[in-house]
Structures are given as structure tokens and as C-alpha cells.
Amino acid sequence: MEPNGRLLWVYAMTVLANISGQNETTMTTTGFKTDVCSNITDLKGVCDSSGAWTPQQVAQVLLTIRTVSDRLHQQQLQECRGAEPHQCPEAEVPANGGLVCATVNNRRLCKSLCNQGYDFHFIKRSRPYEECSQATGYRWTSYYVGGNQLAACHNSSLQVGGKPTMYFQQDCLTAKSSVALQNVVFDDFSADVGAKISGTLTEKCLVCG
Template sequence: MCSSCLPWKTLLLLSLAVLLADFTEIGALAGLSECESATIDDVNESLKKYSKCLPDMIAKGEKASINFLAWTLQEALDLLRPAQEQFCKQLTPCPRPVAPKNGGLVCVTIDSTQYCKPMCNKGYDFGFLRSSRLYEVCGNATGFSWTTQLIGGKALAVCNPSEMAISGAKSAYFPSNSTCVHTLASPEAQAEQLNIFLKEIAEQGIDVSVRDQGADCILCGY
């Protein structure tokens, strides 16, 4: 089996598992001295190193080791996800919107108003018809609460398993060869989705030239 055949998120988790296996082979996780000198780039390089041989290595793994690594990975992801959200500048006093699981949100802030476009991954579709409802808004005109079809006020959309993507606009779906998480990992893919959204907003008469560029953000649901 080739590593390129694996979904990106699965590949990431398996890559982290192999990286942690390096540490557990010597009987312990990295000590404080290793942590002080290591960087995120070091981790990324290790993931690249093992990406081609992951399937065979995981297939040979023992039950106890795989279970331990799965727990360790979940602990790591629980730390990474809040850290990712910190890179998204939130408009005060609007509550931080909740991105749909199996999809995400593309958000921009213009003239003290935040606009977020819900998007679904391939294989999922919106729970409500959104073909003419491209984005949700929070700002002074909405009483600093989100316009949403859902109860609760923060969740802006739901992405349900579906073989067909027909409920939303054509641009409201991540490309078939990508996902929200994959897009978030690529600066070029992020810029592409943000530019698409800005163009769509501009076509509705909103002056995107005054947007807060520091608030451009993509949030993924988990």
C-alpha cells in the first residue's frame, strides 16, 4: 500500500505514531533537554522521513504499543487544536463561531463585521439548503450574535455524510483532493479559499479593501 493512498488526516496521525515510536523504543518519551532544543519543524521533518514506510510499520506494530500511541496522539491533538484557534483573531464581542465537523469556516472581518462561510469536505453535504445563503454574519447589525439556521447561536452549519453535494453553493465545498484540515496546513490553499470568499463578498457590494487582514482565518471542525 502506498502512503499517498491514505487520507491526509490518517497519514498525519500515523506519522506522529511512528515519530513517538522512536521515543518509546528507548523506554521513555523525550526528556526535558530534548524538548528544550526541539522545534515544530523538527517534528515535521520526522513526519516526512517516515511517510513512505508508514503502512508496513503500522501493520507490524503490537497492540499495546499502538494503543499507547493512540492515547498519546489524542493528548497531542487536544493541545494543538486550541493553539490553532489562537491564530484566528476574533471580533469582539461576537462569540467564536463553531465550525462544522467534517468541514470548516472561512472567515474575514470587514468594517467591524465578521463574515464566515461554512464549507463541507468531500463526501458531506449541509443539513439545510444553503445554495443562496453563502455566509453567516456577526456584528452591530445583528446585535453581535451570529445569523444561523441552527439552535445554539455558535454552530453555523452541519455537514452530514452524503454522496451528493447539492445543498450549498458550488464554492461551499473543499476540493475533492483536499479537506479543511489539509487546507489549513497549506498557506497557498488557505489563500485560495480566502480569495474566493473575498471575491464573492465583493460581488455583493461589500468593500473588501477595508478588511482587517489580520483577522483572515480558516477554522476546521473536529
């Protein structure tokens, strides 16, 4: 099927508009916003060209989309950095899932979630989140010893390793793209934490693998 240049250009400009609406402090760091927008606008010449695309033009579009996707992914991974307590290492975000984190009483807590079609390697129902704090020696509690990996999500037709609230309704990016769906993730996390720890959750974030 021949690629639809006009539809792709509309899509690219929609992404550009969404980027422009993001928090300026976050999205302009080290020229990030400028670089991404430049990559997207570079597609205009290809999308406005007449006739069927050449194999080189198709490759150019795919390469641009991949570049933009990679840059956006790396940027959103930074959204949990710098939280208290600063002594805690950055927790690894599971591929095929995401990580929701918050700080309460100077304790950094992170909960792993898997996308639909994926499940945890270990049973985590009784342990929905992990902790890094002075009490843990500023290391993450985890089934994975000696590192910052909190969970792994593997292909599975069944989701039995965690509670229902440990899985995204669809996937992490879909949840993150909707304020309402993201708030569901935050609310579920607050309920998990509140069952054992009293205090206000601050520095909340959601990052996708």
C-alpha cells in the same frame, strides 16, 4: 501487520519540525509547544526498541498520537478568537468541515465549508456566509436559531446544498496544510463578500472541525 517503528518516528519528528516552524506567539501559549514536543519525543524509546511491539507499546503509541492530535486541534480552534468586533460570540466550527472568517467594516463574517463526502443540512447557495455585527445585535445570522452554530455537515454522496466554492477539494486540514490551497479558500471567500460588501478583509482565519 507489525507497526513500522522507524517510519512512525520519522512521521513524529516531521510533525515536531512543523510545529517548531509555526508562529512562536501562537504556538507557545501556556506551554503548548513544549507539551506537544514532549509527547512526540516520548515516542523515541518505543520506536527505537528492537523486535515486534507489545500490545502495550502499540497502545502507548496510539494514545500519544491521540493526545497530540487533540492538543493540536484545540490549539488551531483558537486562531479565530479575539477578532473585531469583540462583542461577537465565537462561531461554532462544523464537524467534518471548516470555517473561514474575516472582518470588514467592523462586521465579522464567517463562511462554513464541508469536506468532500459531506453536505449541508440546508440549502445555502444564496447565503454563503453569516454575519455578526452591530446591525445584527452582535448575534450570528444563522438558520440555527438561538446559538452560534452556522452550519452542519452530514454524510452525503451528493453536494447540492452550497455552491462549489463551499466545499473543500479534499478536506479542511488538507487545505490548511497548503498555503496555495488555503489561499484559494480565502480568495473564494473574498469574492463572496465582495459581491455584496465593499472594504478590505482583515483578521482572516481558517479553522477546522
